[in-house]
Amino acid sequence: MSKKGNKFGVLLAVIILLAVFVPQYQARADLFDIGSIASGAVAKVVGYINTLLLGFLGEVISYFAQLIEEFITLQTNGGIYNVAIVDGSWTIIRNFVNLFFILALIVMAFGTIFNIQRYTWKNMLAPFLIAALLINFSLTIGQYIITVANGLATVFLREMQDPQVGGIAANFQNGFSSAKIITSGTTSISALQAMGDAAAGIGSVVLTLIFSVIFLAAIALAFIATAIFSIVRLFMLWFLLIISPIAWFGYTMPNLRSGTWSAWWKQFLCWCFFLPYFLFFMMFAVSFIKNKGLISLPSTLGRISVAGMTGNDFVFYLLSLIFLFGGMAIAHKLACASGTGVKAVFGKIETGVRKYAPGAAYVRATYTGAKEGLAAKGAEIKERGMPIGFGRRVGGEQAERLRTARVAEAFGMGAKVGEAGRVQMAEIEKEAKRVREQLLRTPADQQKSFLESSRSQKGVIGQAAALEYVKQGYSTLADYQEAVKKFGDENSAFMRQYLENLKQAKLSDLFKSPDAELRIARGEAEETVGLVNLRRELYKDLAKRNRINNTADYNQAKEILSPIPAELRSFLDSVKAEAIFTTREQRQDALLDSTNKIGDADLEKKLVEFMKEKKEITDFRKKDTKELVAAGWQLREKALEILGGKETFDGKGLIKEINNYNPIINIEAEMRTAPGAKPFLDNEELISKLQEELKGKSYADIRKMSGKFFEDPAAQEAIKRMYDPKEIADLIKNSSQEMRRALKDFAISEEKTKRSRT
Amino acid sequence: MPLTHQKYLQYSPFFVDATEMSDLDWERLNTKIDKIPQTLADFLVDIKVSEFIDALAQKYIQLSVQGPDMARLIRDVVIRDIFIGDIPKEISDRLGVDQTLAREIANLIISQLFTPIIEDIKKVQNERYPGRLPAQSQVSGVRVQGSGQSGQDPKPVAPPSYAKASEGTAKHYQGEELPESGGNIIDLRSKS
Numbered sequence: 001m002s003k004k005g006n007k008f009g010v011l012l013a014v015i016i017l018l019a020v021f022v023p024q025y026q027a028r029a030d031l032f033d034i035g036s037i038a039s040g041a042v043a044k045v046v047g048y049i050n051t052l053l054l055g056f057l058g059e060v061i062s063y064f065a066q067l068i069e070e071f072i073t074l075q076t077n078g079g080i081y082n083v084a085i086v087d088g089s090w091t092i093i094r095n096f097v098n099l100f101f102i103l104a105l106i107v108m109a110f111g112t113i114f115n116i117q118r119y120t121w122k123n124m125l126a127p128f129l130i131a132a133l134l135i136n137f138s139l140t141i142g143q144y145i146i147t148v149a150n151g152l153a154t155v156f157l158r159e160m161q162d163p164q165v166g167g168i169a170a171n172f173q174n175g176f177s178s179a180k181i182i183t184s185g186t187t188s189i190s191a192l193q194a195m196g197d198a199a200a201g202i203g204s205v206v207l208t209l210i211f212s213v214i215f216l217a218a219i220a221l222a223f224i225a226t227a228i229f230s231i232v233r234l235f236m237l238w239f240l241l242i243i244s245p246i247a248w249f250g251y252t253m254p255n256l257r258s259g260t261w262s263a264w265w266k267q268f269l270c271w272c273f274f275l276p277y278f279l280f281f282m283m284f285a286v287s288f289i290k291n292k293g294l295i296s297l298p299s300t301l302g303r304i305s306v307a308g309m310t311g312n313d314f315v316f317y318l319l320s321l322i323f324l325f326g327g328m329a330i331a332h333k334l335a336c337a338s339g340t341g342v343k344a345v346f347g348k349i350e351t352g353v354r355k356y357a358p359g360a361a362y363v364r365a366t367y368t369g370a371k372e373g374l375a376a377k378g379a380e381i382k383e384r385g386m387p388i389g390f391g392r393r394v395g396g397e398q399a400e401r402l403r404t405a406r407v408a409e410a411f412g413m414g415a416k417v418g419e420a421g422r423v424q425m426a427e428i429e430k431e432a433k434r435v436r437e438q439l440l441r442t443p444a445d446q447q448k449s450f451l452e453s454s455r456s457q458k459g460v461i462g463q464a465a466a467l468e469y470v471k472q473g474y475s476t477l478a479d480y481q482e483a484v485k486k487f488g489d490e491n492s493a494f495m496r497q498y499l500e501n502l503k504q505a506k507l508s509d510l511f512k513s514p515d516a517e518l519r520i521a522r523g524e525a526e527e528t529v530g531l532v533n534l535r536r537e538l539y540k541d542l543a544k545r546n547r548i549n550n551t552a553d554y555n556q557a558k559e560i561l562s563p564i565p566a567e568l569r570s571f572l573d574s575v576k577a578e579a580i581f582t583t584r585e586q587r588q589d590a591l592l593d594s595t596n597k598i599g600d601a602d603l604e605k606k607l608v609e610f611m612k613e614k615k616e617i618t619d620f621r622k623k624d625t626k627e628l629v630a631a632g633w634q635l636r637e638k639a640l641e642i643l644g645g646k647e648t649f650d651g652k653g654l655i656k657e658i659n660n661y662n663p664i665i666n667i668e669a670e671m672r673t674a675p676g677a678k679p680f681l682d683n684e685e686l687i688s689k690l691q692e693e694l695k696g697k698s699y700a701d702i703r704k705m706s707g708k709f710f711e712d713p714a715a716q717e718a719i720k721r722m723y724d725p726k727e728i729a730d731l732i733k734n735s736s737q738e739m740r741r742a743l744k745d746f747a748i749s750e751e752k753t754k755r756s757r758t
Numbered sequence: 759m760p761l762t763h764q765k766y767l768q769y770s771p772f773f774v775d776a777t778e779m780s781d782l783d784w785e786r787l788n789t790k791i792d793k794i795p796q797t798l799a800d801f802l803v804d805i806k807v808s809e810f811i812d813a814l815a816q817k818y819i820q821l822s823v824q825g826p827d828m829a830r831l832i833r834d835v836v837i838r839d840i841f842i843g844d845i846p847k848e849i850s851d852r853l854g855v856d857q858t859l860a861r862e863i864a865n866l867i868i869s870q871l872f873t874p875i876i877e878d879i880k881k882v883q884n885e886r887y888p889g890r891l892p893a894q895s896q897v898s899g900v901r902v903q904g905s906g907q908s909g910q911d912p913k914p915v916a917p918p919s920y921a922k923a924s925e926g927t928a929k930h931y932q933g934e935e936l937p938e939s940g941g942n943i944i945d946l947r948s949k950s
Contacts, residue, residue: 729804
């Protein structure tokens, strides 16, 4: 703290100590009147200080209020038009700058010849013509804008003037007079003496004085700042008007544009509109001062009195300070006077106020918080546009980007196909990120309602919320239908993403029952007619969950998915033949009658693959009667037909696999289909060929064969012929349960095993 | 002389009744086999079992000992349908031979045929008939002995060296000492 500050602190401490420790007696006239004399003496001291300080501050306020009024009046009533120095200087600059247009033409010519980007005639001609024409009106244009800003300022000024009191300065002088600051007129020496005599005591008098001084000091600083800015503004505007031709010329030259044209407009607009902006806040402050009597808290609170100031006084004091200080801070922000020195001066004034005014720190904190909040809000408005109610927004860079993309697509003549959708999805993704961040900060039980309210907004904000709503698994079928109506058809980029999110969340949850799911996939439900994409996804999902259980669904799914080969492939990869033909008998039956019953090569192949894996290409017998419907070799032939014949890769694979689990099928098929085949199968030949086949196989290979193979009498006979009892015993050891069970008739004598295969 | 296919299948505990069984019975048998250890399942189809039964049938041919009957008996013991201690009684009942001979045959089966798989047999028998078998150490040396006195139930007993220690615990296998005439043990492996 400086020495001055120290002295002031010591003086203040002495006053306060005196106020607190000097015995406070009520006036006792009957007891020599000593208390009255003492308190009267203290009151006199305080009264002198009061007169000195408050009087000084009042004079300062009065002086600067008058100064402000003078300058504001000057700026609004003239001082802009017909100022000789401005007009003359502007003419000189304009004439000088006009010479440079010749140079601009030369630059344009060279830029065109050498095809220098941004300097060709295509880029420069329009700005050139505009600048060449309007440079002659640059003064008028500038003056007009100043008139508009001053017009606004005048509106606020008029609001501040009280016809009964006089102009703005008179208003301030009257409103901020020391007598008006403190309730019950405690500023006069006699009044203070009376207070000293009264129960309130000397402490109250001192505190009242301190508050009054600080408040008036804050007001005085605000007035000083305003006055300085008013003066600076006038000269800055003159200067900017004079150099305006340079700015207009700068518009012609691409590389000079930001340093001249843009910079000039930025400065010019800032200085123009600083005044109305600041006066707007001043207007509120003045309004509080004028209407002090109307500021009233609820009765009890308003009457609470501390140090001679009531609750109402405190509210008045606080509100006035907020607007004065807030106005200063915003003016600071808008000063646009970086580097001019004014900003630095203003910064010091503001710091002083913040340091010495009680409550200013809170005001500052409030302001800083509000500033940050407003900055965030401002950034949001800049990005997303201004909300205008009913979930709608206007403007914003986001909307601009979307508009640009739409126009680009429209005028791109095919070169920009899908541009609008792509940009829209990119914007939605950005919004979705914001939504997710907000969602994380929302309590779990309020997340759904948060998303519901967010998705009701228009544009990408609502769309992003809708997508997140779906991803969280809240969506219903009705929501999907609503989204299709609201956000475009099913093929829009947004709806495709919507469907993608539905899949992620679990598509089946969209439906009340498995039956409802199937009805919608089939297109039987009236409300989902036309929702082809949904049906496609549903069919794919059903296939993954093995819920394509009949050929009708399978064929319909293929039909609906066929326009999109990738999706059809995905469906075919997922669908399972065994989900459609659930039992072995069904599969064997389907294989034999595949041409009529399936009629689909993809499904037939899947069926064959599954049957091959499960060793089901074997004798087809009715489950109950065991009656032979078709022999294994017949199924093999059908399967080979589906796979394109026995010479194809798949055909060879099938034969090899069958050989692994039942070579009799292959041998019999070859014998039956050979040219000149006998009507009855030669059993001996079959057994003999089987022996040949088994020769090359180990016990382990044989043990892997199917139960049907070991059940076959030909197989049993071949084994008996090939192996002695010990070898047979070794073969059966470690056999599978299936093989062991299949050997039930192994002990039947050879004679009985002979059979005729018809 | 090696067995023929027919003999092997006839005397195999696994195949012995297969062709005559209903599908249901066959399934029941296989279900039981599924539940026993693999060594025992393999034992049922082992050629040595058929050979043992063939030798036994030849030895006691004069007594009309039927190979398939023996195969059934062995199968039933292995699949736990018969308690191992009841073998002599079952032999007597099924083959119609006297007790002495039944004990003798039982002794042969246990000491000769079951030796390699005795631990697995004991395990499965214990599961099915808990508490009826003596402690492990005693049973490992079990052989069926006959008293030579008609009318008395044959009881497998532990060898003398174990008899004392097993007293009070090996209830079913404790019995009288085999008579001199009935204590012979046939080593079928030495026969041609």
